[in-house]
Amino acid sequence: MVGLEGRTSLLTGLSSALKASPQFFGEEGRPGNMIDFLESQSKINSDGKRLVPLSALWYVLIEGLNPIWPSRIQLAGKPLGDVWPCTALMVPGQSEGDDLVAFHKLTSWLTYSIVEGIQKIAKWRIEGLEDLTGLPEYRNGKS
Numbered sequence: 001m002v003g004l005e006g007r008t009s010l011l012t013g014l015s016s017a018l019k020a021s022p023q024f025f026g027e028e029g030r031p032g033n034m035i036d037f038l039e040s041q042s043k044i045n046s047d048g049k050r051l052v053p054l055s056a057l058w059y060v061l062i063e064g065l066n067p068i069w070p071s072r073i074q075l076a077g078k079p080l081g082d083v084w085p086c087t088a089l090m091v092p093g094q095s096e097g098d099d100l101v102a103f104h105k106l107t108s109w110l111t112y113s114i115v116e117g118i119q120k121i122a123k124w125r126i127e128g129l130e131d132l133t134g135l136p137e138y139r140n141g142k143s
Contacts, residue, residue: 006058014065016028016068017064017065017066018031024064032055038052038124039052042056051124051127052124052127054111056128057111057114058111061114062085065107066078069082072084080100080107081102081104083103084103085100085101089101101131108113108135
């Protein structure tokens with residue numbers, strides 16, 4: 001089956017990443033435990049509605065799941081994931097990484113999916129949705 005090896009590797013990496021980040025996913029390494037982390041970062045408004053900053057969810061996904069994404073570029077020894085150099089940003093004498101542009105397409109898709117579930121099921125409000133970027137086209141695993 002085409003792609004089976006890559007998907008198996010992704011799932012194995014996911015297991016390792018979840019277990020390596022108990023602050024987000026609990027000692028058991030369960031993805032749903034991120035709700036506990038998000039709740040700890042939230043506040044209750046005057047109407048009794050729970051408000052969760054989008055930045056807290058993004059932090060969980062970028063830091064907690066970073067090890068699972070393929071990475072071609074590292075900065076200070078840390079794999080960056082979906083980050084690419086931009087030749088238009090390359091200038092002599094710049095600091096390391098100044099020419100890099102982050103896309104994080106898969107993390108963005110995951111963020112949108114989780115936000116929808118949190119809002120519809122938990123009835124929490126995510127603050128900062130205006131900070132999300134538009135999603136790139138994604139059909140049948142091809143971008």
